[in-house]
Amino acid sequence: KQEVTQIPAALSVPEGENLVLNCSFTDSAIYNLQWFRQDPGKGLTSLLLIQSSQREQTSGRLNASLDKSSGRSTLYIAASQPGDSATYLCAVENNAGNMLTFGGGTRLMVKP
């Protein structure tokens, strides 16, 4: 059974810092991995999708890497802003089907 872990569970940084969120998964037989953002009480916003054959994806200040063999992904946020404050979730889709297994999330607070 796939298990996804995110570290740290919570993070508070001053504005402008570069930061890294970590995600690890136990079963490397994944189809893809996604990073989502969730604002309090809201739904999910997909940030980046990395196919299993890819190593990284970039969108603006965000960069996500994937090391499938070691079961790890990182989300790098450059020059953090208060508007980046949210919970960031990673989720993996296994080859067996397109259900997602979510990590516990990292609650990010960027202080002005």
Add this chain to the structure above:
Amino acid sequence: GAVVSQHPSWVICKSGTSVKIECRSLDFQATTMFWYRQFPKQSLMLMATSNEGSKATYEQGVEKDKFLINHASLTLSTLTVTSAHPEDSSFYICSASYTANTEAFFGQGTRLTVV
């Protein structure tokens, strides 16, 4: 990307009543839809997998008689919480995919509060 619409976005109901949540894929046909539940300060957990025209597959610990899922068409799946109780208060979110192993698109979620 494709659009998945979930309705309602929030609902408050009395204990013992039933609530129906709709999940629609607006511009594509979704063979498979998934229903997730998120309790406060916890991550999303899969409740069930819904395939068009067949019975839903429920995850362990999810009562199929309490959470009725209907996926009668390729663009609509519904989740009905029957005889809701306060412990069913949660955030419910659906996702839809074209086919297996393709990107999943999420609805906006439904905040259910049972009083």
